[in-house]
Structure formats: structure tokens, C-alpha cells
Amino acid sequence: MAHIPDGVLSNPVLMVGAAVAAAGVALGLKGLDPVRVPRVAMLSSVLFVASLVHLPAGPASVHLLLNGLAGIVLGWAAFPALLVALLLQAVLFGFGGLVVLGVNTVDMALPALAAGALFRLLWRGGGPRRAAVAGAVAGGGAVLLTALMVAGVLALSGREFETAARLVILTHLPLMVVEAAFTAAALSLLARVKPEMLRGRG
Amino acid sequence: MSLPGAPCAGSSILGEGGGVRPPSLVERLDSRTRVILALLFAVALVTGSDVTLLTVGLGLALILALLARLPVVRTLRRMLVLEGFMLVVLALLPFSIPGRVVAEVLGFAASAEGLTRAAQITLKANAITVAVFALLGTLEVVALGRALARLGAPERLVHLFLFTVRYLDVLDREYRRLRLAMRARAFRPATGPHCWCSIGYLFGMLMVRSLERAERIDAAMRCRGFTGRFPCLHEEAESGPGALDWGVGAASTAAVTLLLVMG
Numbered sequence: 001m002a003h004i005p006d007g008v009l010s011n012p013v014l015m016v017g018a019a020v021a022a023a024g025v026a027l028g029l030k031g032l033d034p035v036r037v038p039r040v041a042m043l044s045s046v047l048f049v050a051s052l053v054h055l056p057a058g059p060a061s062v063h064l065l066l067n068g069l070a071g072i073v074l075g076w077a078a079f080p081a082l083l084v085a086l087l088l089q090a091v092l093f094g095f096g097g098l099v100v101l102g103v104n105t106v107d108m109a110l111p112a113l114a115a116g117a118l119f120r121l122l123w124r125g126g127g128p129r130r131a132a133v134a135g136a137v138a139g140g141g142a143v144l145l146t147a148l149m150v151a152g153v154l155a156l157s158g159r160e161f162e163t164a165a166r167l168v169i170l171t172h173l174p175l176m177v178v179e180a181a182f183t184a185a186a187l188s189l190l191a192r193v194k195p196e197m198l199r200g201r202g
Numbered sequence: 203m204s205l206p207g208a209p210c211a212g213s214s215i216l217g218e219g220g221g222v223r224p225p226s227l228v229e230r231l232d233s234r235t236r237v238i239l240a241l242l243f244a245v246a247l248v249t250g251s252d253v254t255l256l257t258v259g260l261g262l263a264l265i266l267a268l269l270a271r272l273p274v275v276r277t278l279r280r281m282l283v284l285e286g287f288m289l290v291v292l293a294l295l296p297f298s299i300p301g302r303v304v305a306e307v308l309g310f311a312a313s314a315e316g317l318t319r320a321a322q323i324t325l326k327a328n329a330i331t332v333a334v335f336a337l338l339g340t341l342e343v344v345a346l347g348r349a350l351a352r353l354g355a356p357e358r359l360v361h362l363f364l365f366t367v368r369y370l371d372v373l374d375r376e377y378r379r380l381r382l383a384m385r386a387r388a389f390r391p392a393t394g395p396h397c398w399c400s401i402g403y404l405f406g407m408l409m410v411r412s413l414e415r416a417e418r419i420d421a422a423m424r425c426r427g428f429t430g431r432f433p434c435l436h437e438e439a440e441s442g443p444g445a446l447d448w449g450v451g452a453a454s455t456a457a458v459t460l461l462l463v464m465g
Contacts, residue, residue: 006248007326008291014248029358035420037358041365042416043409045373048366050405053377056393073409084363088370091338091346094331098244154291160298160319164291181395185402186409193410 003089004104004150006097010157017103017153021083024109028079036077043073044081048088055178062175068142069183071112072119072135073190073197078112079105103153111145119187123198131191131198132184139183140176147172226340227446228270233341233349235447240337242454244330246461253318255461256325263329266336277335295320343367357431373412380404 009017032040047066054061070078083105089095096104115138122134151165190197228236247259267277301313338346344364351360384400391397443451 005327006244006330007323029356032358037361038365038419039416041362042369042412045366045369046409046412049373049377056391058393080359080362084366097330099248160295163294163298167290178398181398182402185399186406189403189406
């Protein structure tokens, strides 16, 4: 859902997005031990598969962003993992574009990092119920933050997009609820079965 | 190229299918040429603003699609798949940019400038999408990863890309198995926390299983002496760019120069 196609954003926004994405991916790769690569790849393919699933929400159906969950289980590796996912979606399905890849990555990955940090702050190695609550806050918050960032880059690209930017935030609100419930369930299961996964080291 | 949604449809996501038909003109290009060409085309279109020029760009992209022998109907359908909110953005533009009024809808004035802007965005987005499908979508995903590596992308990023692609298929099948098991227990997707949480548990389980699988893979790879490097056995690694690549390179350089000169 956070796929802005090519041709919408202004050039300065595109350049700043690409620069921030490059820095984030470089940092993410630097902390990525080669031994962890299969693990991170496995998780990012799970998240990719999950992002293709349509969930019913009222009359429409939504598909999940899952960047909150990605930030919680991957930590900084979420940056390269989300870049890979977005590149695959652009090439395989035509969602998003090539030049906006940087902006789209930043829109997804920065909220992911924030969600990861927030989750660990709230969870502190507690039980599954605590993980569920923290996961709901982090998962829903990541969607909200992504919506705000998408709206922000639209508004920065030109005054004519201001109405559209407000609409973006509005349309992401139902997704926020669905994603909070989804993330809470997934994390309470992980906290029960494999709590070591939730320490953000993939 | 096959989608993860249809993993069992003959040619797999790894693309070892091949087929008997001779390679199309686009497929005869070096994979690196295709990546560079796609990027160049995208940047040129994004920075351009003249509607005639963008129409020519869309025409070029469609010619590329024909040369790549993309199925016509599917390409057209994919062109129209702009995200829902983008359609709203486009529809709002004529009303949110002030200018010469050309039409009135329900008392709101639509400006010519707004219509031009909406046309520009539609042309750009569709031309780049079609070009990406023609140039990169016809490339095996693994070949795309290798091309990126040979163009200087960080090695770990390429490994991450290749591993992710490798396991998409496996995990998609695992997901379908779990969904089937849920259906056998009379689960039906419906709006409400029960459904959302059930799917959440499903993916939590999938993550646990995939991590255990990753540990086994890691152990198996070490057994075979994995040192963090993939040796490339493909012939393409040996062959340099051919005459066709040089020709396309010269033509696109000329086109970009022309664009810069014409401003």
C-alpha cells in the first residue's frame, strides 16, 4: 500500500529519499553478519508472502504492510530486507517504481526501526500477553507512521497533493486496526514459542 | 517470470524452465545492459515533463514490450493496476491546481493545468512500469541478482536478494499448506479480530518454522564448505557484452544526449 509510483514526487524529494535509503541500507548491511543472511532472508520472504495476503476489513479487503513486524524481528536488517522486497514487487508485479524505490524504502523502513525500538521498550522480556500489547502498539504505530510519511512526501512534492495526502492517512486507519491485531497475535505466539527471536537480532 | 502466487505453474521462480522458442531480441541483451537501460529510461522519464516527449516514451516502452514478446492482454491489465489511492490522487489533480477552467463537475472547476499534470503522471508511471516488465520482468530473478552484483551492488545485499527469492516459493507452499489445514477446520476469512488474529498466528508459526529451516540450511551449507561466496557456474559470467549490447548502448547514449541538448 505504501507504493508510490514513478512520476509523482518531485526531484528533490526523490534524491533525499535515495540518499537516506542508501545510508540506511549501508548501516543495515554493516551490522549483518554473513552467517545471519539466510535467517534474515527467510524472515523477509515470510513477510513478503504475508504482504500478498488479502484480509477482509468491512466491505473492502486490505493487504498488510508488516513493516512493524519486520522491524521487531529484523532490527536494522529491516532496511536491506525491505529494499529487496520492494524491488521484487516492482519487478514482479509493477507495484511502485524504480526511481521512487529509495523514498518507498525509507517510508517503510524508518517506521519499522521505530516500531522495533518501541516494542523492546514496552516488552522488556515479559510474557506473551505483554508481547501482544506491545506488538499491537508497535504494529499499528508503524502503519500510522508510514501513512504519515507517505502523506508527508506527497505534500512536500507539491501543494496540489495536500488533499490526497490527507486521504492517504484516512485510508490507512482501517489497516492500522487490522495490522495491530495481526502483529499482536503473531508476537504473542513468538513470545511463547521462540522468545529469543524478539530481541531484534533476526 | 512466474509469480510466487503460482509456484507450481511449470517454470518456477528460479526460471530453470527455459523453453524451446528462440530468445527474443530483449532476451539476447546482456542482463547488465537491461538493468542499466531500465534505470536510464526511468530517470529520463521522471525528469521529463513535456507531454509529447512522455507519449514518445510510452510508445518506446510498448515497442520494448513487443520486442520482449510480453503477453499483450496481461501487460495492458498490469498497466491499469495503479494503486487505489493513486487513482484518487490523479482524479483530484484537475480540481486542486488552479488555472484555466475547462470543465465543471458538480460545481467544482477542473483546470487545464491540472489535467496536464494528471496526464504527465499517468504517462510516466505507465511507461516506466511497462519498460520494467519488458526489460527486467523477462529476466530470471536469479540473473537479475547476478547482474546487480556485477554492476557493483554490495555482495551481502545481493546474497540477501538471492536467498529471499530462493525461499519465496518454499514459504508460499508452506503457507498454502497451513491455510488448507485451517480450511479443513472450517476457518473462513471474515471481518473481525478472530480472523485477523488467526492469520497472525499462522504467520507467527510460519516464522518459527522458517527460522528452524534457516538453521538447517545454514548447517547444510557449512557442511558443503560455504564461505560466504556463491561461485557462479553460469556461462554468462565469462562472456562480455556483445555487439547488440554495444549497439543499444550507443543508441541510448545518443538519445540521452539528444534529450539534454533539446532541454
